[in-house]
Amino acid sequence: MKKLWLHSVRAYLRLGMFFYFKKVVVYNIENIPRDKPVLLLGNHQNALLDPLLIATKGSRFSFFLTRAAVFKKKFVSYLLGSLQMLPVYRIRDGWNNLTNNNAIFETCSELLKEGEAIVIFPEGSHNLARCVRPLSKGFTRIVFDTLEKYPNIDLQLVPVGLNYIHATQFSDSAAMYFGKAVSAKDFLCDNRNEGVVNLKSKIYTELMKLTTHIPPENYESDLLLLQKLNVDFLNPKEVNTCLVNNFKDCRVRPKTKLDFFNKVFKFLLIINLIMPYAVWKLFAEPKIVELEFKSTFRFAIALTLVPFWLLVITMILVIYFGWVIALMYFFFSLVLALLAIKW
Template sequence: MKYIVNEFLRIIVKIALNIYYKKIYVEGKSNIPKGKAVLIVSNHQNALIDPLLLATHAGLKPYFLTRASVFGSPFVAKLLDFIQMFPIYRVRDGVKNMEKNQVTFDKSVNVLLKKGTMLIFGEGSHSTLRNLRSLKKGFSRIAFQALEKNDALDLVILPVAINYSNHNHSGTNVRISFGKVIDPKVYFPNHDALIKTTSASLAPLIVEIPEHSYHKDLQSLIDHKIDITSPQAVSGFLNQKTSIEQPSKKVKKPYLRNKLMKLFHLPIYWIWLWMSPKVKDIAFIATFKFVIGLVGLPVWYATVYFSLTAIGHQDWAITYLFLAILFLFTNKNGQA
């Protein structure tokens, strides 16, 4: 039963993600291993959207580590456990709680010992800044603990990068890049060496914009219509930007289609306007928008159809829904 529900949810979420985003590029799929224990190590820029993308586009059905604070109520804790999420405690959750991480590490190791897949965001926290931050020790601890229990385990580390053209808006692009696998046995038991190698494997897959001139460089990339989901395009531009003139025209932001999409989905848009002041962390903006749409769209479409049909205007209902879906699929937002 649990397997069937997870598969159903995976399909629904994948469809919804492909509606929410204009284009999801997946690169390096040939690097995804089969029949092995896999520890996915990824960057982390966009809260819940990151694990959802990897859960639906890696083909590996991973278990996840997620921050313990979201496991607050017993109901939520059971729900998250049902969809293969384990809590990870941070210092801000209290030093005493840090001891509970060993239980999570043990569960993670058991997943790997059964040749399953674990997903860890190696940086340890999320940030919408486009660069690779220092990797934490958590993933190497899990890898080495698994090898301590079974030194013959066919375990690999799969580096993955997610790059967004716009973290906060729908109708934008995402690029998922799978790197070449790393054999942790080669580095056992040297944590620093494994972390350094994994970081070096991730670096070329992630868009890197220097922090000291971040906002200026980002705006220049957008103005010159550089694909900011592409590490190669971004680094190529930034390396020669001193010799590039300013564009004669500013990039025009999409307007009409976006406004029409909101108009045809006005109740859902109102829910977001009501919720948005409560979102204190900008990395969660896309998460809230996605969840509101995932739940709200079917409800709104059903309400429109059955309400208009009940008063004898099924033709109006079909026309309205056709236009609503048309503007939803053609929705487009610029880079940011």
Template sequence: MIKKIWYESIKLFLKISLEFYAKKITVVGKENIPKKEAVLFAINHPNALMDPLFVTSNSPRENHFLVRADVFSKPLVKKVLASLNLMPIYRIRDGRKQLSNNEEVFEKCFNILKNEETLMIFPQGGHCRDRTIQPLSKGFTRIVFGALESNPNLEITVIPVGVTYQNSSQYPSKVCVKFGDLINSREIFNTNEKAKAINILKNNVSNQLKKLTVHIPNDENYTATLSKLNAANVDFTNVDAVNKMIAENNFPNPVKKHPNYLKPLFYLILLNSLFPYFIWKKMSKNIGEIEFIDTMKYAVNVISFPIFYSLQALVINFFFGWEIALIYFVVSFLLVLVYTKFSVTNTES
């Protein structure tokens, strides 16, 4: 019960805090998620830990996650992540000796599905900001079919999920989360020999992901196609419309980026948030992968902003009383929210 309260409290906090990160969060297909049976969500992975945050905060189920093992390197972080149902998955780059640890992780996954809970997985095997669905690894099929093989009466629904960002490098951004059609993995498992079943499930998930997020074929035209879409300043979160442009090779004319008339408000917020800003600038120098920029920015801001505003409110309370301090505290967050919701969200230059 305590763990459930902790999980739901963090989930609510994430849902609220993500509204300060994204100008608009569009969610499609959530109503199709089964309320009780075992579900495996197969998600594309363009933006590190932001992807599972957006999916789980908009899912009605309590979710378990597989994430890259190096995130668990610090003991305190490992304990916190484990309390939120995150589990490490080891890759070759983590060392071949570490790969044996995956057997224990897979057993945990089998039990999660056996208990008719949900599991979130990133079948591309790693994160990548390219607007294309990379070839899927077969690791997620091993988990699905392993659980089905061990439990003959178990039904597992696989749901592909597409997460699309207008511009991951820009604050604020727009985000679209699209839950796909339900895939009956038991039917695939029972009516095909194993190797064929693996390919059928992989292809089914891959084909859906290419429709659930913006997918530019990874060929010699990729860069030119992306440049045309960026030049036209399209709304990437309007996934169906953008994919239609790509399929028909028919793109809007280039346009100028929208000017940000709220820039003065941004500088006012910055002036009121110098301490969090300097923390972020210092930490950003140590980020080795571009996909982790948003994750670290979100993590730093979601912790430092409330602390800093609270400390400033205490100082104001000391000199001017609690009424002025409360007004300052509320207005500080409202200014951030106003900027987030009304600022422009252009494509990449």
């Protein structure tokens, strides 16, 4: 039953992702070992959409370390647990709660012993900045505690680069790069602190290759120039090369000439989805404090209210005009959504 539940949820999320993103491109998914314990270590720009992309586009059902604050309500905690999410506590959750991480890290070691995959965002928090931020020690503790307890485990570490064109806008496009697997045993040494430093440095370096990394010194000016050049943020290798070469010989995306038609289709889509759109604009969006959550809440509305609204309108049309008209409307709505989002 658990596998059926996970397959069902992933299938629905995949459908939602298809209609939410203009495109999602995945590279080197073969780098995820299928028959070994693995830690997937990703950069974290876009709140809940980051783990959802890994969950829906990855090749394995993974467990996810998730900030403990979202587990406060009993039903939500049960639901998240059924989706293989584990709470991890941070300082902002209170010093007294940090000891709860001992049990969570122990659980992670046991899961890895069983050959499972676990997703961790080692930056420790989300941020829209197009750079890899310093990594926390939490993931290294899981690695070395697991190796200490199970010396023969062949634990693999896979860096994951998540890239967006406009992380807060709709419709957006995303690209996910899976780096080459690294053996955790390679970082074992007599001095554990030295091993921790080497491991953090290795993962940090690999993540910088898999996503756009704008150095903090001139971040704002460099970002503005990259945006003016219209570089392809879905291709971090090219963008990073552009930065290293001081903006010489930068490859840019051609600007589309179909903006007018895209705006027309989006306007028609808004009219067709006026109730969910009104809920988003009038109630949900104004309450968002952290911009990183903007796409998360928009996606949640698209995943829940939009299907409900379309079902209600379709049933009303069935009652008053019959199945033929209702199905024509439903088909028209799907085509309109594809034109507005994918065009």
